[in-house]
Amino acid sequence: MRRLLAGTRIRLTLAFAAVLAIAIVVADVALYLALSRAETGAAADVLVSQANTIVSGIEDVNGEVRFGAGDLPTETQQGVAVEAAIVAADGSISQSPGQALSNATLTSIAATARTKTTPAPPFSVRDSRGVPRLVYALPLQTTQGASAVLIVSRSISELQTALNQALLFLAVLSLLAVVAGTLLAHTLAGRILEPVRRIASTARSLSQNELHRRVEVEVPPDELGELVETFNGMLARLEASFESLRRFTADASHELRNPLALMRSELEGTLARARTPGEYQQVLLDLEAEVEHMSRMVDQLLMLARADAGALRPAETNLDVADFLHETAARWRPVADSRHVQVDVEAPDSGSVRADPDLLRRVMDNLIDNATRHTPEGTAVELIGAPTGGGWNIDVRDHGPGVPAAARPVLFERFARADGARARDTAGAGLGLALSRAIAESHGGTLQLLDQNGSGATFRLFLPRVPSSP
Ligand SMILES: Nc1ncnc2c1ncn2[C@@H]1O[C@H](COP(=O)(O)OP(=O)(O)OP(=O)(O)O)[C@@H](O)[C@H]1O
Numbered sequence: 001m002r003r004l005l006a007g008t009r010i011r012l013t014l015a016f017a018a019v020l021a022i023a024i025v026v027a028d029v030a031l032y033l034a035l036s037r038a039e040t041g042a043a044a045d046v047l048v049s050q051a052n053t054i055v056s057g058i059e060d061v062n063g064e065v066r067f068g069a070g071d072l073p074t075e076t077q078q079g080v081a082v083e084a085a086i087v088a089a090d091g092s093i094s095q096s097p098g099q100a101l102s103n104a105t106l107t108s109i110a111a112t113a114r115t116k117t118t119p120a121p122p123f124s125v126r127d128s129r130g131v132p133r134l135v136y137a138l139p140l141q142t143t144q145g146a147s148a149v150l151i152v153s154r155s156i157s158e159l160q161t162a163l164n165q166a167l168l169f170l171a172v173l174s175l176l177a178v179v180a181g182t183l184l185a186h187t188l189a190g191r192i193l194e195p196v197r198r199i200a201s202t203a204r205s206l207s208q209n210e211l212h213r214r215v216e217v218e219v220p221p222d223e224l225g226e227l228v229e230t231f232n233g234m235l236a237r238l239e240a241s242f243e244s245l246r247r248f249t250a251d252a253s254h255e256l257r258n259p260l261a262l263m264r265s266e267l268e269g270t271l272a273r274a275r276t277p278g279e280y281q282q283v284l285l286d287l288e289a290e291v292e293h294m295s296r297m298v299d300q301l302l303m304l305a306r307a308d309a310g311a312l313r314p315a316e317t318n319l320d321v322a323d324f325l326h327e328t329a330a331r332w333r334p335v336a337d338s339r340h341v342q343v344d345v346e347a348p349d350s351g352s353v354r355a356d357p358d359l360l361r362r363v364m365d366n367l368i369d370n371a372t373r374h375t376p377e378g379t380a381v382e383l384i385g386a387p388t389g390g391g392w393n394i395d396v397r398d399h400g401p402g403v404p405a406a407a408r409p410v411l412f413e414r415f416a417r418a419d420g421a422r423a424r425d426t427a428g429a430g431l432g433l434a435l436s437r438a439i440a441e442s443h444g445g446t447l448q449l450l451d452q453n454g455s456g457a458t459f460r461l462f463l464p465r466v467p468s469s470p
Pocket residue numbers: 300366370371374398400401402403411416417418419420427428429430431432433434457
């Protein structure tokens with residue numbers, strides 16, 4: 001993870017450096033072009049104005065063009081060195097003293113200029129020594145119709161040196177900016193990735209016993225904040241599920257150890273001396289009851305584990321509600337009679353739900369078992385089926401003391417026993433309601449304890465008409 005983060009940091013830094021370098025190069029090129037164009041333009045303006053000054057001093061004597069004031073000037077009035085030459089129509093050249101351009105160059109420039117109707121903008125050539133010069137050629141119509149050409153030129157080697165220096169300066173400055181920017185990006189990337197690194201190191205150092213820890217990093221409420229929040233949320237969920245797993249395992253082993261210890265002491269006591277066949281039979285009957293109790297609990301635990309793993313798949317068929325309730329009541333009557341309570345059914349004659357009959361029987365058995373245990377002798381447990389908008393409500397109502405308010409929030413948790421009755425002759429393991437709810441949910445339904453009005457508890461099982469996937 002650390003190496004991965006280092007890689008991300010380098011990649012972020014390089015990406016930033018690349019974008020910065022491209023931006024700076026583009027800016028440099030634009031700046032250089034603007035500077036060069038401005039400087040060359042200013043130099044060209046000087047040439048054009050010098051050409052115009054010279055033209056105003058030129059005389060045309062019978063078609064022969066001549067500069068009246070003697071030699072052609074070698075500089076402007078402002079003292080800028082500008083050389084001039086006039087290439088006459090017949091090809092003869094008069095020029096300023098020390099002309100840098102060769103006659104051949106002047107002649108060829110004049111020949112090109114004569115072909116144009118308007119003067120070309122100043123352009124650059126190299127003189128005989130290879131020095132760059134800016135040249136402006138102005139064709140002059142003589143009175144004889146032939147055309148002479150005035151050529152003014154100035155050295156631009158200084159200008160080019162200055163531009164080259166500016167370019168070098170820009171390059172060095174840009175390089176420094178890219179280096180500084182890259183270092184800054186590296187630092188920033190490190191700072192941005194710091195929470196991620198902290199999350200990674202927390203995750204690495206977490207052991208099963210440290211799930212209470214959280215990533216504590218100050219981050220703005222952006223994507224990073226969301227990441228930290230999500231990670232801490234995940235830790236909280238992990239902590240909760242580890243805790244419930246731990247409690248579940250502890251409770252399960254506790255619940256299984258008790259009957260085993262009881263059976264063992266009963267066996268030891270019995271084997272301590274010789275017994276009559278009747279006594280042996282009684283012990284075996286006791287043991288059978290214990291084994292039944294334990295296997296019921298193991299069976300419930302296995303089913304809950306399957307529900308936890310999402311493997312509780314009801315084999316649904318169409319089930320007539322009234323028939324199902326009457327059949328269940330009939331099945332429970334012998335037990336109810338032995339508990340001196342009645343089981344009554346109230347349901348419309350037609351109507352069905354889609355449910356797995358075996359699983360639904362388990363839910364009803366647990367609810368009726370609970371109800372017949374809690375309802376006082378001589379009262380009735382009522383099974384009431386009623387269609388609702390989205391499906392069917394099946395209520396199991398008794399007339400007992402109800403569920404104490406303190407026990408209600410945890411009633412559907414595993415091993416929850418409201419009456420604290422650990423005496424196993426009246427109480428089960430406390431798994432029945434947890435499993436019943438898991439079965440209801442696997443059908444896309446719900447199981448809840450209704451608010452108590454008057455005496456007794458009412459558990460409501462809701463099954464949707466068309467089961468939605470749980
Ligand atoms: N109708 C009821 N009236 C009052 N208390 C109830 C009623 N039904 C359940 N309870 C309380 O809820 C607890 C949990 O019920 P649950 O069916 O989950 O477990 P159990 O009946 O104790 O054991 P198991 O069903 O696993 O054999 C019961 O121990 C009891 O205290």
